[in-house]
Amino acid sequence: MIYSELKIFEEILKITKEENLLLLACNGCAEVCKVSDDKSISEIEEKLKTNGKKIKRIIKIDFMCNKNLIVRKLSRFINDFSDNFGILVFSCGIGVQCVSNVIEKPIYPATNTIYLGGFQGLWPGEERCAECGMCYLGITGGICPITFCTKQLINGPCGGTNNGKCEIDSEKDCGWALIYEKLKRIEKLEILKEYQEPRNYKLCEPTGKIRKKIFYDVDKNEEL
Amino acid sequence: MEISKLQKKLNEGKFVITSEIGPGKGTNLEFLKEADELKDKVDAINVTDLQSSVMRLGSLATCHLLIERGFEPIFQITCRDRNRLALQSDLLSAYVLGIRNVLCLTGDHPILGDHPESKPVFDLDSVSLLKVASMLMEGKDMKGNQLDGSPHFFLGAVVSPGYEPLELQIIKMEKKIEAGAKFFQTQAVYDLKKFEEFMKKVEKYKVPILGGIVLLKSAGMAKYMNENVAGVSVPDRYIEMMAKAKKEDRVKVSLQIGAELIKGMKGMCQGVHIMPLGWDKYVPELLSLSNLI
Ligand code: SF4
Numbered sequence: 001m002i003y004s005e006l007k008i009f010e011e012i013l014k015i016t017k018e019e020n021l022l023l024l025a026c027n028g029c030a031e032v033c034k035v036s037d038d039k040s041i042s043e044i045e046e047k048l049k050t051n052g053k054k055i056k057r058i059i060k061i062d063f064m065c066n067k068n069l070i071v072r073k074l075s076r077f078i079n080d081f082s083d084n085f086g087i088l089v090f091s092c093g094i095g096v097q098c099v100s101n102v103i104e105k106p107i108y109p110a111t112n113t114i115y116l117g118g119f120q121g122l123w124p125g126e127e128r129c130a131e132c133g134m135c136y137l138g139i140t141g142g143i144c145p146i147t148f149c150t151k152q153l154i155n156g157p158c159g160g161t162n163n164g165k166c167e168i169d170s171e172k173d174c175g176w177a178l179i180y181e182k183l184k185r186i187e188k189l190e191i192l193k194e195y196q197e198p199r200n201y202k203l204c205e206p207t208g209k210i211r212k213k214i215f216y217d218v219d220k221n222e223e224l
Numbered sequence: 225m226e227i228s229k230l231q232k233k234l235n236e237g238k239f240v241i242t243s244e245i246g247p248g249k250g251t252n253l254e255f256l257k258e259a260d261e262l263k264d265k266v267d268a269i270n271v272t273d274l275q276s277s278v279m280r281l282g283s284l285a286t287c288h289l290l291i292e293r294g295f296e297p298i299f300q301i302t303c304r305d306r307n308r309l310a311l312q313s314d315l316l317s318a319y320v321l322g323i324r325n326v327l328c329l330t331g332d333h334p335i336l337g338d339h340p341e342s343k344p345v346f347d348l349d350s351v352s353l354l355k356v357a358s359m360l361m362e363g364k365d366m367k368g369n370q371l372d373g374s375p376h377f378f379l380g381a382v383v384s385p386g387y388e389p390l391e392l393q394i395i396k397m398e399k400k401i402e403a404g405a406k407f408f409q410t411q412a413v414y415d416l417k418k419f420e421e422f423m424k425k426v427e428k429y430k431v432p433i434l435g436g437i438v439l440l441k442s443a444g445m446a447k448y449m450n451e452n453v454a455g456v457s458v459p460d461r462y463i464e465m466m467a468k469a470k471k472e473d474r475v476k477v478s479l480q481i482g483a484e485l486i487k488g489m490k491g492m493c494q495g496v497h498i499m500p501l502g503w504d505k506y507v508p509e510l511l512s513l514s515n516l517i
């Protein structure tokens with residue numbers, strides 16, 4: 001299980017640049033954390049509408065970390081949408097990356113994936129989420145700058161990128177080269193020009209409340 | 225308040241020359257003699273900050289020693305091994321020690337140096353560091369807390385004209401300018417045509433750019449850089465010139481190439497930044513071959 005929380009609405013509004021949105025909700029862990037249950041989704045839907053957004057569809061996917069499920073659900077109509085169109089994803093950071101991996105459209109996380117002290121879920125694919133607590137996938141074309149850039153940079157690449165590879169390992173893709181390519185393909189390069197404030201490392205310590213709320217309690221409740 | 229002479233000269237539209245020294249590993253100050261070769265010939269001297277992530281004597285102390293010896297230093301500061309508390313504090317320290325020019329860099333990863341096991345910091349990056357330095361200049365720390373006395377710096381940054389894709393490099397350059405960079409030094413330039421194209425693209429920012437010069441020591445070094453140094457491509461013509469030169473002529477040929485590049489750059493940018501990598505003693509000759517002294 002990966003734990004996520006909804007971003008504050010102002011941030012969701014700021015990162016979703018397009019007028020027409022598809023809301024994509026995960027029925028897995030994210031639903032358990034109440035970020036993608038019907039109530040949360042319809043609240044956000046209403047607020048988006050009041051702010052001039054058009055909600056084209058709301059789709060639920062059993063597990064957003066299953067790329068096949070995403071493709072199966074979306075392939076039929078995704079190409080009907082092109083102009084001024086983006087996807088707002090209600091899932092953990094892995095789910096958002098999976099959507100971005102299979103759909104070449106602007107993709108935005110509606111959530112932040114919260115640090116649980118090293119507990120990572122059971123994801124076998126190449127996407128990684130370090131639970132940074134302030135998900136950046138909306139400004140990077142859905143490629144995680146925290147886990148794909150060796151220096152965890154958020155304002156663009158360092159000077160070390162060489163032929164698309166990272167300065168520390170000529171076989172490791174430079175995360176920022178990938179981000180650049182992706183943003184270029186989806187015609188969103190201008191996002192890179194926005195200044196990103198330094199990260200908030202306070203979020204890298206799970207609060208007592210979260211420690212209790214997530215799995216510590218589950219442990220205790222299961223009696224032999 | 226003393227202001228940066230480098231800034232003053234650039235403001236006057238004069239072509240500037242900067243060079244660079246790297247502190248040694250230990251307390252031996254012999255390396256400062258390298259700087260003596262440059263006395264009165266260059267406008268300012270960069271002091272590298274644990275170059276290549278190798279632990280050495282610090283840039284801050286070395287800059288201070290240079291000031292005592294009558295030089296104007298450019299304090300290189302990286303985000304590799306200091307968090308935001310230490311970076312801000314070191315910037316304040318730099319100012320009270322008389323340092324006026326600061327070059328803000330992200331820094332190499334520690335894995336590339338002699339302590340590869342160390343914890344990489346990168347709490348800030350080159351852009352946010354510039355922004356934070358600009359805030360200090362306005363009398364506030366990065367949290368907005370009031371400072372009792374604020375520094376004044378001439379802030380610089382680096383840009384790599386040979387970087388692929390260039391568009392991405394220019395986006396980052398733009399961010400650095402918005403964050404407060406007032407001058408740029410470039411990665412080593414060997415291809416004047418490419419450099420000219422780059423200059424045309426960035427002219428609109430009206431920020432002084434100092435073209436980077438690294439003297440080739442051998443054909444092997446050129447080939448190594450082509451393969452391993454991001455954004456550097458030495459044309460075959462120069463590699464051949466170096467390969468053909470007899471051992472005793474190598475310095476001469478290398479200086480010829482350097483002078484050709486500097487002369488070419490003169491009409492294109494606002495200054496040169498010479499990184500001698502130990503060949504400091506040849507810098508005066510290079511400058512005279514380039515008709516700069
Ligand atoms: S930016 Fe990366 S590490 Fe942070 S929450 Fe998003 S996916 Fe996870």
Ligand code: SF4
Binds near residue numbers: 150157158162168174
């Ligand atoms: S080379 Fe790329 S991935 Fe590696 S640290 Fe620099 S920006 Fe990050």
